[in-house]
Amino acid sequence: MQQTSHFQLSQWEGEDRILRENFNSDNAKVDAALADHAAALAGCGNCRLWATTYVGTDECGPSHPNHLTFPNGMPLAALVFSYCGEIMVLVPNATSTTYHTYMDTTYGYNRMQVSWSGNTVSWYSDQTQTPAYQMNSPSPYYVLAFYQADAE
Structure with a gap:
């Protein structure tokens, strides 16, 4: 009798004797695999969102960093974006990120320095003197900040 590669389930050939013990063993293996899968899915949790807005101060550089405080603690990730196609992704404890713009048919990007302190993130660009x-x-x-809902 052959067995499958992942769960070693029975694979009978024409002359193999079929036994109830084989079926019971296979059912136990399938049941255990399904239970493991259900537990893994339960650990994925649900997503909770938090949103806010801000208006820029028209300043830039290391002496004028942006600051954003998340009232619900540090998120899994956050998106900062504008109506004209700019976007930036913030990930906790990351020390840099990239600003991207897709205005009209042009594309641009700029590296930002990022620092986290508790549930506050700060960022600035030292590569340009353009606040945008x-x-x-x-x-x-x-x-838009993303939180794991069942982590509360």
Whole structure:
């Protein structure tokens, strides 16, 4: 009798004797695999969102960093974006991120320095003197933070 490669389930050939013990053993293996799968899915949790907006101060550089405090603790990740196609992804404890813009048919990017302290993140760009490339033009920006809902 052959067995499958992943769970060693019975694979009978024409002359093999079929025994109830083989079926019972296979059923126990399938049941255990399904239980493990269900436990893994339960650990994935649900996502909770938090959103806010801010208007940039029209400043940039290391002496004028942006600050954002998340009232519900540190998120799994956060998106900062504008109506004109700018986007930045913030990941906890990451020390840098990249600003991207897709305005009209042009594409641009800029590296940002990021620091985290508790549930507050700060970022700045030292590569340009353009507040837009630091997500800090005097226009609205939108923030969407992702939290694991069952981690509360």
